[in-house]
Structures are given as C-alpha cells and as structure tokens.
Amino acid sequence: MKLDIPLQDAWQPLPAKDWNEDTARHLLRRAGWAAQPAEVDRLMKDGLTASLDRLFPAKANPFPKPRLIIGIENDTEAFAKKLRAAETPEQKKILQREQRERQQQAVQDLSIKWLQFASVPENAVAEKWVLFFSDVYVISQESVQNTAWVYAFQDTLRQLGFGPAPDLAKAVSRTPAMIRYLNLQESKIGTPNENFARELLELFLLGEGNYTEQDIKESARAFTGYREKLGVFHFAPAQHDNGPKTIFGQTGPFAGDDVIDLAFTRPAAGRFLPHEMVKFYLTDDGIPIEYLTAIGDWWRGTGYDLRQLAQHFFGSRIFFDPAFRGNYIKSPIQFYLGLVQDLHLNVAPFPRHALNALRLMGENPFRPPNVRGWVGGRMWINSGTLNSRRQLVETLFTPINEDNLNADEQVQLVAARSAGLSDFTVTNERLGTILTSMTSAQITDLFVNYFLTVRVDADFRANVLAFLSDPTAKDPLARLRSTAITLLQSPEYQLC
Amino acid sequence: MNNPLNTLPTTRREFIKWGGRGIGLIAFSRFAPSFLVESTLAATPAPEKDRSILVLVQLAGGNDGLNTVIPFEDADYYRLRPTLGIKKEDALPLGDTLGLHPSMTALHALIKNGQAGIVQNVGYPNPNHSHFRSTEIWETGSSSGEFLPTGWIGRFLDNACAGIPDGKEADPVAVHVSNEMPQSFVSAQTHPTFGLNGSGGRGNPENLAFLEKLIHHEDHGANANVSFLRSTMMDALVTDKKVQRVLGGYKTEAGYPGTPFAQSLRNVAALVAAGMSTRVYFVSLGGFDTHSNQANTHQRQLQTLSDGLAAFQRDLVAKKLDSQVLTMTFSEFGRRPNENESRGTDHGTAAPLFVMGSCLQGGSLHGTSPSLKLQRNQDVTFTTDFRQVYATVLDKWFSFPTDKVLGKTYEPLTFI
Numbered sequence: 016m017k018l019d020i021p022l023q024d025a026w027q028p029l030p031a032k033d034w035n036e037d038t039a040r041h042l043l044r045r046a047g048w049a050a051q052p053a054e055v056d057r058l059m060k061d062g063l064t065a066s067l068d069r070l071f072p073a074k075a076n077p078f079p080k081p082r083l084i085i086g087i088e089n090d091t092e093a094f095a096k097k098l099r100a101a102e103t104p105e106q107k108k109i110l111q112r113e114q115r116e117r118q119q120q121a122v123q124d125l126s127i128k129w130l131q132f133a134s135v136p137e138n139a140v141a142e143k144w145v146l147f148f149s150d151v152y153v154i155s156q157e158s159v160q161n162t163a164w165v166y167a168f169q170d171t172l173r174q175l176g177f178g179p180a181p182d183l184a185k186a187v188s189r190t191p192a193m194i195r196y197l198n199l200q201e202s203k204i205g206t207p208n209e210n211f212a213r214e215l216l217e218l219f220l221l222g223e224g225n226y227t228e229q230d231i232k233e234s235a236r237a238f239t240g241y242r243e244k245l246g247v248f249h250f251a252p253a254q255h256d257n258g259p260k261t262i263f264g265q266t267g268p269f270a271g272d273d274v275i276d277l278a279f280t281r282p283a284a285g286r287f288l289p290h291e292m293v294k295f296y297l298t299d300d301g302i303p304i305e306y307l308t309a310i311g312d313w314w315r316g317t318g319y320d321l322r323q324l325a326q327h328f329f330g331s332r333i334f335f336d337p338a339f340r341g342n343y344i345k346s347p348i349q350f351y352l353g354l355v356q357d358l359h360l361n362v363a364p365f366p367r368h369a370l371n372a373l374r375l376m377g378e379n380p381f382r383p384p385n386v387r388g389w390v391g392g393r394m395w396i397n398s399g400t401l402n403s404r405r406q407l408v409e410t411l412f413t414p415i416n417e418d419n420l421n422a423d424e425q426v427q428l429v430a431a432r433s434a435g436l437s438d439f440t441v442t443n444e445r446l447g448t449i450l451t452s453m454t455s456a457q458i459t460d461l462f463v464n465y466f467l468t469v470r471v472d473a474d475f476r477a478n479v480l481a482f483l484s485d486p487t488a489k490d491p492l493a494r495l496r497s498t499a500i501t502l503l504q505s506p507e508y509q510l511c
Numbered sequence: 512m513n514n515p516l517n518t519l520p521t522t523r524r525e526f527i528k529w530g531g532r533g534i535g536l537i538a539f540s541r542f543a544p545s546f547l548v549e550s551t552l553a554a555t556p557a558p559e560k561d562r563s564i565l566v567l568v569q570l571a572g573g574n575d576g577l578n579t580v581i582p583f584e585d586a587d588y589y590r591l592r593p594t595l596g597i598k599k600e601d602a603l604p605l606g607d608t609l610g611l612h613p614s615m616t617a618l619h620a621l622i623k624n625g626q627a628g629i630v631q632n633v634g635y636p637n638p639n640h641s642h643f644r645s646t647e648i649w650e651t652g653s654s655s656g657e658f659l660p661t662g663w664i665g666r667f668l669d670n671a672c673a674g675i676p677d678g679k680e681a682d683p684v685a686v687h688v689s690n691e692m693p694q695s696f697v698s699a700q701t702h703p704t705f706g707l708n709g710s711g712g713r714g715n716p717e718n719l720a721f722l723e724k725l726i727h728h729e730d731h732g733a734n735a736n737v738s739f740l741r742s743t744m745m746d747a748l749v750t751d752k753k754v755q756r757v758l759g760g761y762k763t764e765a766g767y768p769g770t771p772f773a774q775s776l777r778n779v780a781a782l783v784a785a786g787m788s789t790r791v792y793f794v795s796l797g798g799f800d801t802h803s804n805q806a807n808t809h810q811r812q813l814q815t816l817s818d819g820l821a822a823f824q825r826d827l828v829a830k831k832l833d834s835q836v837l838t839m840t841f842s843e844f845g846r847r848p849n850e851n852e853s854r855g856t857d858h859g860t861a862a863p864l865f866v867m868g869s870c871l872q873g874g875s876l877h878g879t880s881p882s883l884k885l886q887r888n889q890d891v892t893f894t895t896d897f898r899q900v901y902a903t904v905l906d907k908w909f910s911f912p913t914d915k916v917l918g919k920t921y922e923p924l925t926f927i
Contacts (some may be wrong), residue, residue, distance in 0.1 A: 043688060343736070396743055497718045506726060
C-alpha cells in the first residue's frame, strides 16, 4: 500500500507532542491485546521511551512450567524404557496411545496456562512478541506430539526473543521440536533432508526469491547430524557432512550455525523480520520495500538486536501513523485476550471455554495449520468464524453453570479460584453498578469510546443510545447486557 | 415489521427498496453484496437450472478401502485379513472379482442402475500417514512434499468466481455442513461461503436485530476492513436466515434415515431444491479411524454412508435435480492391508472412492484394483492419482480448465 508518511520520517521517533492517550492506546492494543485504563495511565505517566523500555525488556518474565509438562519430562526415560520393554506390538500400541492422550491433555493445559499468563497486562506485550515469533518459526504440537518440547520451544523464543536474531535462529535449530517438525532428525551425510534448510531460508530468515536452490541443497548438508536424544539436542559428528559447501557464493566446510551467519550477511535478512512485524502488528497490506530496506539497514547496524528492533519499530512515526488506526483485523487470540482484558476477566481454567472458541475461530494455540503459520488478516474472517466470534462474546456474558462441569473441570475451577482467578464471565452485579451510576447517554459514550478503536459517527451512537434507552424494553439490565454483547460482536470490535 | 428477525432484505426487490432508504450499496461497493437472494419467495425469478453442483463427502479418519470394495477372489486378501476379511458370499457383487461391503445394499442398488460408481485405488505418490497432513494434501490438492496455502475448491472459486460484477452473485458460493470451514474452501480471494452448523449460535433475537441495525448503518468514512467485515457479517446473517427458512419449510418423501449424516444431506438437498446458486457443498462423516475391533464399527459407518447417500440421490431424482448434482466421497487415506493384533487396521494409503449422480457413465468400476502381493505392514500402491479425479470433476463437470486449479493438467477419468 502507498503511505502518506515520507520515507525519511517513517522510522524517526514519534515526536513528544504526538504522545497522548490515543497513541498510548494504539501502542497497547497493537503491541499487546487491549488498552486497559490503568495501563494507559501508566504509559502517560512514564512517557513513551521509558514505556518501550519496560514493555520490551532485556528479558521477558518467565512463564512457569506447567505441572503436566514437568511430569512428562520426568517420565521421558521411564517411558522410553517401558516402550522398549513392551513384549508385543499390541502392548506398545497401548502405551503409545496412553502417551498421546497424555500429550493431548498437556497441550490443552499448556494453552490455558499460557492464555492466563499472557492475559496479565504485565506480560501481554512480551507474550505477543513470543506469539509473533511462533508465527515466524513455526512448529505444531500436532506433528511434534511431545508437549514438553513444545513448551521448551516456546520458552526458547521467550528467552532469546530480545537478544540478537542470529542467536535465536541458532537456538531454534537446536530445539527438539524443530528437529522433529522439519525432519532434521533423519538428515545425514549422503542423504540430507532439505525440509529445514528450505524453510529456514524461505520462511524464517530471508523470504522467497532471496536464495537459490543450490543454497538450499548446500545448507541442508550443513545441518546434517542435528539430533534430539530424550528431548535434548545432540550433535552426531558421524552423521554430519563436513565437506566444503558453497552457500551464497562462499565456499567452506560450513556447519549449521555458519549457514545462519551467512544468511544474516544478506540484505534480505534485514528486511525480512520487519516485514513480518508489519504484517503481524500493523497492516496485512504490507508497506513499500524501501521502507523495509530503511529499517533493515538500521537494524543490521545493531547487530540484529531484537530488543532494539522492537523498541525502534513501536516508537516510530510510521507505527503511530493515522493510516494504521482501527484497520487491523484481530487474530482470534487477540480477539479473545482483548475481550478478557477489556472486560477485566480471568481466562476460564478449562478447555471448553477458550480453546473450543479459538479452534472454531481458526487459531488453535500451538497448532498452526502448516509450516507457513497463520496467514491472518482477512483470512480469519468467514461466516463460520464470525459466528464463532459472536458465540464467544455470548459465552463471556453467560454465568458458568457449575452443575454442568465434569470432574476434571470442577478440579480446575477449584484450583483457579484458590489461585485468585474467579471472574470468568461478566456478572449482572457488575452491569448493575453501571446502570445505577450512569445515564444512558453516558453509558453509550463509555461503551463506544472504550470498546471500539474504529471511529464511528453520530448515527452509530444514536443507534446505540436508542437501543439502550428503548422505553419498551422490559428489563433495563438485560438491555444493558445486550448492548455490550452486540457492540463486542459488531464488525467494528473485530478491528483495532 | 413485527418480527425483529426480519429486518434484513431477503430478496432482491426488498433490497432495492431498502437501498432507497439510504442503507444501500454505497457502503459495500468494494464488496459484492452477495446476500442478494432471489428464490425463496414465490414472485422471485426461477433458479438457474443449468448450474452443476458438487457435493463433497469427507469420510474422516481414513476409510478401510479393502473392506469397502472387497477383492473376494484374491487369496492375498484373506491372507492379510484372517479375521476381518469379508466372505465372498456376504459381499454384494460388483462383477466377477469384487464385491461391496454387505451393509451397503442401498448404494449397491444405485451402482447397479448406473447412478453411482467406484473409482478404485486412489492415492498419491509418497503417501503420508498422518491424518492431519494427508487430509491437508487431499484438500489442498498438493503433492506429498508441497504446502499449498489454498484449497482446491478455493482455487476453483478464485478462478471461476472472479470478475462477477457487484450485485450479480446471490448465495454463498460454497457451503460446509460443519463448524469449521474445510481447508478445501480456503481461497486467496474472499468469497461468500457459509457454515451450516447444527449448534445454535444465533443469539437472542433482540441482540440480532440490534446487530443488524449496526451493520446496516451507512458510514462513508469507514475503512476497507470495516466494509469487508460488515458485508461478510451481513452475508452470514442474511444467508443464515434464508437457510433456516428453507430448511424449516423443506418437504421430502425420500425417507432420510435419522443419522446426523443423512440429515446433513437432507439439508443440502433442501438448499439445492431452493435454487441456491451455491456450487459446492461439503459434508463430513467422521469415525473411520478403525484401529481396533473394526468390524462392527466399520459396518455401521458404511451403512450410514450408504443409506444417507441413497436417500439423498432418491430425493434429488424425485425433485428432478439429479442431473444438476454430482456427489463424491474422499478420505485422507485407506488402511493397512494386513489387519493388526486388535482386529483393526492402521493407517494406510490408497483406497476406492464413490461418485454418485445421473451424469455418470462408463460402468460402475473405474481405474484398477490394487495388487495385494504385499508383506506385513506394506501398503498398497495407488494406481489413480486423486488429482485425476479432481481433474475429471473440474474438466467434465464444471467445464473448467484443470491447470488453473491443480497447477498442471492430469489425465481425466471416464466416469463422466
């Protein structure tokens, strides 16, 4: 798309005069999930520079390892032993099935725990950054199966996501999840598997058109010998091809790390990640290549430091450009966590609430459709996914019927409550306090201004006010509830 | 209007009248107002009769092809299936060497009178044994090692439905009877598709009426994504309302079984009969992943499939719609030729699929059966590529150039 902002201004820091509550909200919604008033106040108090420093720290807050993951890790050796000791294929199959179920349960639990963690304002921005990287470096629990590896993979993104980009790429290439997902496990001298090398250059570092088939073939040789052993990276020298390779015109006995360093000597490496950021955070239309080249050149000068890139990007004039307000279709995860934050709720502790909704809306956590990840933008939207978005909003305004919970869910509910999480739905009591303290006109302004990023005109407000204050409505509380639900289901709320 | 559900226009004439009230096309001009529908009320134009319609029936989980079309003269079959093998005398004969599973009497009758056929041993090179991945290969129409971002139906829609002027298209171009949109429908451009799911989600009428009001709201300053979301949501709401009315008022004597699968097909028949201009329907029947004690399960599955398909065809014939509709089954893979220790079968490769419709020709069996000279845990080798089946549908049913959808041409089969 064509931009109004001139190239020489685009990546300059936002002038202090333009820093206000509107720009602060834009930053919170795009870098995180939503703009809670307390967070806006905090940003205004701290100023943009200090806020960026805090939101994109040197190290993200640690995400505690869920208990089920620890259990799987502790049992890894014992399970491998049991599997070897199985006397018949039948026994082996039963063991494997049990293990699959355990992994399945673990990934659901991991998803819920992560959503809970990411919904906390203190973690939101860093965890969205992690989600961004997991849409660049894609793996899927569906194919990796081992949920402990999936946790470890995500944690690698979290631990190294604010350091130098080449370090992150090298660490990713050593994760058991990636080794399994893109077939490095089978890749050996003589018969290199090209899957990882291809995606590394095409989808992780450079983008299509910025390498040759020869570069892929030779890079694949460099990554031979990468193995996973009981969930730990292990390099097998005997499987590794240490002969000379020619990659990007350079020849040497390159190993995997060298391929990554070589890729980062290419100009395309500087453009690639900023382009992914633009599509994930700013607009799915993309921006002209000269804007990407400009930030890419600057980024290279930082040694490809990811924290500096993030702060530069989110502090720039182009990021705050008015063309990028209210134009972005929320991903299902952002839609859900945005609702949770906007409504000051807690993520309900059982899968049927959030996870079913996310799957139906098209974004099953830890299970992207394929190695390209989620395409996003308008691809999120069709009649089915919109219906699911509407249903999710209704769910968040409907009390949980505790009599209908199964035994697992009861346990999960008790555990969540004892951890201080109890507001899973918007109650009538909360709506009641709004009703008794504000006029219909005030409520209309509150809801429209607070929920919607898209600017709506006077007619829209008039429609809301007319519905809210309809004298024929029998139950004002139900009317208020309907108003909130419908605004959150509206096309406008799908955008930020 | 008394009924709050009825604030949206459901006919072209209503729409134009309503547009005159200031709500109109301008707000959506970037997107075809595809909710213009034209056939449910008596005074509206007749449905287009010449449209070819495809009904895709997914057999999810991997259908056991060898116990669906049984090679009863092949000693290897009984060697590989000592307990699960279906006896020759039980199979419903399809010729001298093959028979249909005994539970499929209804479909067998259709095959006998030329309304259904079998394409044998369909698969693809370098088969993948993962449900997820192999389904993706079938739905995107890719090779084993290739990842395509769009589905084969989606690419058909991209090519066939592009360039239709605003306001001309009416109904959703593709309808899936499931919660999630099938990967087959994923397209590069946006087309009106519709998910017909059993579970409500329509919300209370009061909210819905208010939501409709907000969507109709005309706002010239709205950005492109607001317009896109409004038109998509409006399409969904209008289509849903129309569909509910069509389904509620549908009369049929076809005697559909009570299974959810048959009811899904009944709903498809109702939409076809209502003259919806939808080109592709997608129905899924799950439960084919028969790893253990498969005999009874598989029998039930095939009977559900057979009885459902037969009722659907009966219905179409009675309504004289059979010449418009081609139905085709697919499954992500067949199953391992040798049965396992749990009297089930593991993930395999190629398998037969069914086609149904009055357009069929060339006999009941197409392609060749697999060779079963196989070791333990060896898979059959496909003899017909699934993309040849797609090519046949595209080329001969939709009269559409195959290479635009599949990237290259494939030798079509002769069942149409």
